[in-house]
Amino acid sequence: MKTIALFVCDPKCSIQSSNGIINALGDYYKFKLFSKNEVEDNFFDNVDLIAIPGGFGDSDSFDTLLKYNGESIVKYVNSGTPYLGICMGAYWASKHYLNILDSVEAVQYLKQPNTDTRRPHAKNIKIEWLGESMNMFWYDGCAFTGSGYYDTIAKYTNDDPMAIIQKNIGLIGCHPESQEFWYDSYSWLKGKYHNGEHHKLLLEFVDKLTNRK
Numbered sequence: 242m243k244t245i246a247l248f249v250c251d252p253k254c255s256i257q258s259s260n261g262i263i264n265a266l267g268d269y270y271k272f273k274l275f276s277k278n279e280v281e282d283n284f285f286d287n288v289d290l291i292a293i294p295g296g297f298g299d300s301d302s303f304d305t306l307l308k309y310n311g312e313s314i315v316k317y318v319n320s321g322t323p324y325l326g327i328c329m330g331a332y333w334a335s336k337h338y339l340n341i342l343d344s345v346e347a348v349q350y351l352k353q354p355n356t357d358t359r360r361p362h363a364k365n366i367k368i369e370w371l372g373e374s375m376n377m378f379w380y381d382g383c384a385f386t387g388s389g390y391y392d393t394i395a396k397y398t399n400d401d402p403m404a405i406i407q408k409n410i411g412l413i414g415c416h417p418e419s420q421e422f423w424y425d426s427y428s429w430l431k432g433k434y435h436n437g438e439h440h441k442l443l444l445e446f447v448d449k450l451t452n453r454k
Contacts, residue, residue: 247294290450
């Protein structure tokens with residue numbers, strides 16, 4: 242089994258998102274958890290992917306939460322270790338944070354032209370994933386802009402990229418790791434759970450990043 246180094250630091254980095262990733266991928270990957278405390282120099286030596294999930298982290302949170310481990314993450318990703326960022330973790334890949342993308346920025350989807358929402362609250366937003374139309378859990382997630390080359394895996398209704406892979410970096414604005422209780426927490430989302438189908442999409446996405454056979 243390949244190993245994922247998963248960042249966990251509730252509440253800024255959501256334990257629900259972390260658990261969702263483990264739930265979606267746990268039958269196929271092992272997990273090695275780390276938080277804001279400094280890890281040993283060789284912590285990432287034997288991992289096959291570094292994952293930062295969703296949460297409510299802003300610039301101040303980033304400076305605090307990755308004060309000790311941010312440089313190590315950048316070093317390993319720049320050396321070829323795959324990176325998975327979901328929602329907040331995708332935002333944090335851009336230039337004001339980890340700065341690991343090439344001519345690409347993660348921006349608020351709700352502020353983009355021709356979006357189907359202008360509010361950040363949770364919703365089951367319309368997307369297209371590898372040509373298949375569906376709805377996916379979204380909570381103020383990002384879109385991707387810029388002139389850099391990348392593969393678009395999913396897009397929003399305005400054609401902005403929602404999930405991309407650039408070299409060894411995979412970013413997703415929505416939450417394919419979402420679990421049923423997420424939907425049940427909102428009256429307008431009850432009964433709209435994907436029944437684990439989005440977990441399969443996340444697994445395929447991560448398999449592509451790690452070249453899992």
